[in-house]
Amino acid sequence: MIASKLARDQLQFNASQLGFSLFGIAQAQPSPGFDRLIEWLRRGYAGTMSYLQKRSSAYENPDSVLAGCKSVVMLAMPYAPNPNTMPSKAVRHDDFEFGIAKRETIAAESKMGHYASGQVDYHDLLHDRLDQLRSVLESMYPGSRNRGVVDTAPLMERDFAQMAGLGWIGKNTLLLNREHGSYFFLAALLTDVELAADDPFAADHCGTCTACLDACPTSAFVAPRVLNASRCISYLTIEYRGEIAPELSDQMADWIFGCDECQIVCPWNRKRQPEIEPEFKPIDMDTKTSLEHWLSIDEQTFRELYRKTPFWRTRLSGMQRNAMIAVGNTNRQDLRSHVERFSTSEDQVLVRTSIWCLRKLDGNKNPGSPRLAS
Numbered sequence: 001m002i003a004s005k006l007a008r009d010q011l012q013f014n015a016s017q018l019g020f021s022l023f024g025i026a027q028a029q030p031s032p033g034f035d036r037l038i039e040w041l042r043r044g045y046a047g048t049m050s051y052l053q054k055r056s057s058a059y060e061n062p063d064s065v066l067a068g069c070k071s072v073v074m075l076a077m078p079y080a081p082n083p084n085t086m087p088s089k090a091v092r093h094d095d096f097e098f099g100i101a102k103r104e105t106i107a108a109e110s111k112m113g114h115y116a117s118g119q120v121d122y123h124d125l126l127h128d129r130l131d132q133l134r135s136v137l138e139s140m141y142p143g144s145r146n147r148g149v150v151d152t153a154p155l156m157e158r159d160f161a162q163m164a165g166l167g168w169i170g171k172n173t174l175l176l177n178r179e180h181g182s183y184f185f186l187a188a189l190l191t192d193v194e195l196a197a198d199d200p201f202a203a204d205h206c207g208t209c210t211a212c213l214d215a216c217p218t219s220a221f222v223a224p225r226v227l228n229a230s231r232c233i234s235y236l237t238i239e240y241r242g243e244i245a246p247e248l249s250d251q252m253a254d255w256i257f258g259c260d261e262c263q264i265v266c267p268w269n270r271k272r273q274p275e276i277e278p279e280f281k282p283i284d285m286d287t288k289t290s291l292e293h294w295l296s297i298d299e300q301t302f303r304e305l306y307r308k309t310p311f312w313r314t315r316l317s318g319m320q321r322n323a324m325i326a327v328g329n330t331n332r333q334d335l336r337s338h339v340e341r342f343s344t345s346e347d348q349v350l351v352r353t354s355i356w357c358l359r360k361l362d363g364n365k366n367p368g369s370p371r372l373a374s
Contacts, residue, residue: 004196007140011195014136015075018129020187021180021274022076024164024198028069028190031156032163034060040226047230049239058154065155066147066190071197073133073189074157074164076175077126079280081183082114082260085269108289110326113234113258115185116310117288118280124308125279126150126187133189146191157186165198168205171224172212172262178205181269205268212262218251233259237322238314243352244325254326256294257314291330294323295338321353328360336361 012023031037037059046052058064062072115122130148137146149155158175162168166186167177174182206224213221220231229235233255236244244252263269287293297305302316311319324342327335339361342354 020075026163027197068192071195074161076184078184110254110256117282120279211265215265256322324357328357331364
């Protein structure tokens with residue numbers, strides 16, 4: 001037991017040196033939230049993310065990710081918080097208008113999930129740091145079997161992070177920590193070594209607060225801790241490949257990649273964040289939030305600028321679709337010619353989105369004028 005405790009302390013020290021601000025160890029066991037996951041999938045809340053259903057059984061036990069797994073080391077690395085995050089200590093219902101938080105906003109043409117504001121894809125950086133931590137563990141336990149994962153393996157990271165004492169799962173389904181809020185990435189290092197496990201946080205510190213639920217522009221929360229992903233702006237702008245339904249497009253405001261609304265209003269995010277890795281610090285935000293930029297670049301430019309960033313997952317066509325929705329919702333009449341160009345695209349999703357956007361612009365320009373024909 002003493003050796004296990006010393007190994008834990010050494011791992012925690014090295015994890016801290018590698019930029020992980022939160023560290024904890026959970027015993028490998030069946031995921032306590034597995035039944036909720038199966039019910040969530042049954043209700044169709046995963047939208048078009050069929051890969052979750054196809055490998056759903058694997059989420060039951062970390063042994064599916066690493067055979068013989070005995071311990072799950074959970075880690076968190078912070079990223080730059082959204083600059084519009086509410087600084088106040090309490091959030092009241094009258095702080096909202098049409099589901100959007102009323103606040104002094106940072107000047108930008110559009111909004112994006114701030115986890116993508118840096119210069120790298122977080123998967124790449126975290127995998128590199130996990131590899132370094134894995135080497136430390138293997139030096140302590142030669143012959144041990146270990147695997148680092150970052151949200152792509154069938155592991156219920158938030159469940160194990162909660163069991164490892166990193167925080168609790170908030171009403172917005174994100175892991176919350178009393179000191180660091182929710183602006184961080186989760187990563188896991190699975191091992192067949194039995195390490196000293198941490199005591200989990202027993203308390204749920206959300207209390208009676210419903211700020212995150214009230215702030216969601218598309219009413220994606222069915223209940224506290226139950227998200228209908230098919231209505232979530234993050235899902236719609238990143239994961240979903242098709243035409244976004246007009247009633248949802250109308251509610252997406254100017255979010256073009258992801259959404260931070262439920263984090264922006266969370267009282268636990270008002271505290272000062274720890275030091276951010278240089279690669280995660282915001283860069284080129286004027287370009288990344290420029291609607292004209294997204295509507296005018298070509299595939300080659302997109303590849304050169306964003307091949308190793310989170311935007312790559314959405315593809316250029318997805319970003320152009322999202323940008324046109326933001327154009328319509330913000331009445332950017334100056335970008336009409338850019339939108340019109342997509343009306344003859346070979347991509348029918350872009351064609352239909354351009355028609356929606358032009359109708360929106362026509363309605364905003366002259367509410368009494370007839371709309372475009374379908």
